[in-house]
Amino acid sequence: MIESKVVAMLLAGGQGSRLKTLTKKIAKPAVPFGGKYRIIDFALSNAANSGIDDIGILTQYKPYLLNSHIGIGSSWDYDRNIGGLRILPPFTSEDGGRWYTGTANAVFENIDFLDEMNPEYVLILSGDHIYKMDYSELLRAHKEKGADVSIAVMEVPWEDASRFGIVNVDEENKIVEFEEKPENPKNNMASMGIYMFDWKELREYLIKDDENPDSDNDFGKNVLPMMLEEGRKMYAWVFDGYWKDVGTVKSYWEANMDLLDPGNSLDIYDKDWRIYTRTRNLPPQYLARGSVVKNALVNEGCYIRGTLKNSILFSDVIIEEDALVVDSVVHSDCVIEKGAKVYRAVISEGMTVKAGEVIGQEGSENIYLVSDEGISVE
Amino acid sequence: MEKCLGIISGANIENNFGALCVHRPVYMLPFAGRYRLIDFSLSNMVNNGIRTVAVYTGEKVRSTMDHVEDGKAWDLNRRFNGLFLFPPVSHGLSAKRTGEIPQYYTTKDFFEQAKEKYVFINHPNILAKVDLTEAFRFFRETDADITFIYKKQQDPFGEYVNTHKMNLADDGAVLNIGTNLGTEREFNMYLKMGFLKKDVFMKLVKEAIERGESDNLLETILMNKQKYKINSYEFTGHVENIRNLKSFYDANLNLLKKDIARELFYTNGTIFTKTKDEPSTLYTEDSVVQNSLVANGCVIEGTVENSIIFRGVKIKKGAIVKNSIIMQKSEIHENAAVINSIMDKQGVVGEDIRIAGSMLMPFIVEKKQVIRKD
Numbered sequence: 001m002i003e004s005k006v007v008a009m010l011l012a013g014g015q016g017s018r019l020k021t022l023t024k025k026i027a028k029p030a031v032p033f034g035g036k037y038r039i040i041d042f043a044l045s046n047a048a049n050s051g052i053d054d055i056g057i058l059t060q061y062k063p064y065l066l067n068s069h070i071g072i073g074s075s076w077d078y079d080r081n082i083g084g085l086r087i088l089p090p091f092t093s094e095d096g097g098r099w100y101t102g103t104a105n106a107v108f109e110n111i112d113f114l115d116e117m118n119p120e121y122v123l124i125l126s127g128d129h130i131y132k133m134d135y136s137e138l139l140r141a142h143k144e145k146g147a148d149v150s151i152a153v154m155e156v157p158w159e160d161a162s163r164f165g166i167v168n169v170d171e172e173n174k175i176v177e178f179e180e181k182p183e184n185p186k187n188n189m190a191s192m193g194i195y196m197f198d199w200k201e202l203r204e205y206l207i208k209d210d211e212n213p214d215s216d217n218d219f220g221k222n223v224l225p226m227m228l229e230e231g232r233k234m235y236a237w238v239f240d241g242y243w244k245d246v247g248t249v250k251s252y253w254e255a256n257m258d259l260l261d262p263g264n265s266l267d268i269y270d271k272d273w274r275i276y277t278r279t280r281n282l283p284p285q286y287l288a289r290g291s292v293v294k295n296a297l298v299n300e301g302c303y304i305r306g307t308l309k310n311s312i313l314f315s316d317v318i319i320e321e322d323a324l325v326v327d328s329v330v331h332s333d334c335v336i337e338k339g340a341k342v343y344r345a346v347i348s349e350g351m352t353v354k355a356g357e358v359i360g361q362e363g364s365e366n367i368y369l370v371s372d373e374g375i376s377v378e
Numbered sequence: 379m380e381k382c383l384g385i386i387s388g389a390n391i392e393n394n395f396g397a398l399c400v401h402r403p404v405y406m407l408p409f410a411g412r413y414r415l416i417d418f419s420l421s422n423m424v425n426n427g428i429r430t431v432a433v434y435t436g437e438k439v440r441s442t443m444d445h446v447e448d449g450k451a452w453d454l455n456r457r458f459n460g461l462f463l464f465p466p467v468s469h470g471l472s473a474k475r476t477g478e479i480p481q482y483y484t485t486k487d488f489f490e491q492a493k494e495k496y497v498f499i500n501h502p503n504i505l506a507k508v509d510l511t512e513a514f515r516f517f518r519e520t521d522a523d524i525t526f527i528y529k530k531q532q533d534p535f536g537e538y539v540n541t542h543k544m545n546l547a548d549d550g551a552v553l554n555i556g557t558n559l560g561t562e563r564e565f566n567m568y569l570k571m572g573f574l575k576k577d578v579f580m581k582l583v584k585e586a587i588e589r590g591e592s593d594n595l596l597e598t599i600l601m602n603k604q605k606y607k608i609n610s611y612e613f614t615g616h617v618e619n620i621r622n623l624k625s626f627y628d629a630n631l632n633l634l635k636k637d638i639a640r641e642l643f644y645t646n647g648t649i650f651t652k653t654k655d656e657p658s659t660l661y662t663e664d665s666v667v668q669n670s671l672v673a674n675g676c677v678i679e680g681t682v683e684n685s686i687i688f689r690g691v692k693i694k695k696g697a698i699v700k701n702s703i704i705m706q707k708s709e710i711h712e713n714a715a716v717i718n719s720i721m722d723k724q725g726v727v728g729e730d731i732r733i734a735g736s737m738l739m740p741f742i743v744e745k746k747q748v749i750r751k752d
Contacts, residue, residue, distance in 0.1 A: 034657070036658050275655075275657070281649070281651070281653075283412070283639070283643035284411035284671045284672055284674075284686075285672050286634075287668065287672065289668045290668070293665060294662075295661065295662060295663050297658045297659070297661075298658055299674065300412075312658075313658075
């Protein structure tokens with residue numbers, strides 16, 4: 001049943017420069033994750049599973065692969081007559097063309113689109129994060145509190161709190177203060193970059209923010225603090241599931257490795273909350289006589305003759321005989337030739353590790369990122 | 379190839395598959411870990427540029443409709459042309475006739491309205507990656523009314539008895555098509571596929587309806603063979619002619635041979651099927667998998683050898699699966715053994731249970747059957 005109209009605006013224009021060559025040709029939301037997905041699949045699948053009918057995807061940085069991945073949204077059931085998915089790139093108008101200058105500006109530039117949709121609520125999402133969340137629960141809390149804005153927050157380890165936007169609340173979870181990356185945090189509740197707004201309120205503040213020449217046009221830095229200052233009702237909604245930002249190559253590698261723990265809380269095997277993605281129509285994987293595959297996640301089209309331990313293979317990866325892959329993430333269409341050894345590596349799409357070559361080091365603390373620009377160590 | 383429409387006639391296929399085909403048509407048999415037999419024929423047509431496909435479903439239409447839907451997986455959900463599903467009807471015929479020819483006849487409007495001038499008939503239980511573009515060019519260049527496709531099949535052990543045998547003149551003209559009795563080491567096996575001019579096809583169908591002598595297209599063609607130019611096109615690749623339980627079992631296990639798998643899965647385009655959005659397959663610390671094909675969404679904790687594992691199968695610790703075909707979402711529990719068997723979808727073999735057939739006659743676990751110690 002349709003309860004209230006929500007339009008989701010998914011921010012997918014970020015570069016994610018700390019992911020180095022992984023985002024050399026593609027935007028961060030398009031980076032492969034978890035054996036068969038791209039990072040944006042999590043937010044898109046959450047939206048589809050939460051019953052959100054309308055979604056706008058704001059793209060900017062190197063969008064080609066992202067666009068072809070999303071297509072008309074059929075993988076997420078967003079190819080619809082009523083509602084559906086729209087890709088919203090920056091555009092030109094009579095006063096010339098502008099790039100999106102910040103998260104809030106990207107939504108501001110699409111006020112006409114939102115006016116036409118005429119929603120009651122606008123949900124701001126980021127295409128950079130890996131998590132499963134039922135946005136309809138956020139909406140229910142938002143309505144129950146009668147809030148103008150509800151912000152999804154989660155507890156982070158105290159030692160990490162200074163890397164996040166921290167939200168200070170009273171006993172009712174009403175927000176009293178924002179602190180952007182505080183040196184001495186009073187709290188360990190971090191904003192997840194997921195906001196539910198009343199559209200009328202948001203509209204007003206987007207225009208106000210745009211009129212301020214000193215603003216960076218960012219939700220976390222500018223729009224939300226301004227709303228708090230002016231006495232808007234803002235609540236934190238606490239989320240306690242799996243959530244990762246994968247900002248760096250190392251955290252990207254770790255988040256992938258999390259999936260090898262059979263009891264991990266992301267649980268991609270959950271049939272009630274499927275993560276959807278565009279499929280490549282490849283045949284099943286083949287494990288040859290003599291192959292050793294232990295504690296590994298393997299996708300369609302792979303052909304394994306060698307040894308694979310504690311690793312994740314994307315699609316159509318070939319591991320030749322006597323090759324060894326340990327503690328690694330191997331993207332689609334890679335070949336690990338005879339006798340090659342790969343430890344603690346992230347290997348980019350389409351790379352070949354030559355026969356006998358050794359990459360990485362067993363037991364090292366480092367992660368080795370292999371791309372056509374060579375190997376970088378982190 | 380846009381001048382040619384494709385026909386899959388799934389009705390009236392002999393059912394020699396016992397419990398596996400009680401609820402599904404023969405062409406809907408699950409195959410190769412994530413497919414149905416019909417996917418190969420649909421995909422090969424689409425990969426060769428055929429844009430209109432008619433499927434005569436036969437009576438057990440529900441699993442077909444669920445799988446094929448509107449043809450989306452094959453890009454056949456199109457505004458122009460695309461997929462046409464024809465369940466059997468006997469409307470407009472003087473007697474209830476549900477054979478192949480009456481089914482074509484009841485859809486004569488479809489053929490008359492279609493822009494295509496040629497038809498390609500094929501049989502979903504014969505898997506062969508025939509380069510249809512090349513075969514169609516041969517058909518057009520030789521200006522034949524009908525071109526049948528065949529393979530020179532080696533058969534030293536008489537495994538292909540009762541398949542169709544094609545007898546050819548020296549110039550490749552088709553003399554007749556009969557039944558192979560295994561008298562030769564090599565024979566021309568008719569692959570039940572071929573091209574016809576659409577007006578020839580329509581004429582044959584209408585005449586057969588009026589005469590009432592046969593409801594079978596091949597018989598009708600052979601009865602009228604003097605009137606038409608019928609030649610042959612040789613296919614030299616790998617063929618799986620799936621006509622009974624044994625050949626179904628063998629065809630699956632043949633995919634463990636690299637060359638056969640490469641040809642069937644990749645040559646002339648990949649095979650499309652309805653996607654299930656399963657995550658990747660997880661192999662745990664205890665898994666031992668040798669010479670096996672494994673689809674996505676499985677969790678493998680046990681031992682698997684010489685087997686085909688479909689999507690979403692769970693094989694628990696200490697379980698052993700050997701020379702078997704385990705279909706979608708089946709579960710094999712701790713310390714169970716499944717040898718020389720075919721498990722239909724969602725079957726369960728409980729803890730410590732051992733089941734075994736022989737490689738000549740695999741043991742069948744029926745759909746949703748649960749075998750437990752009690």
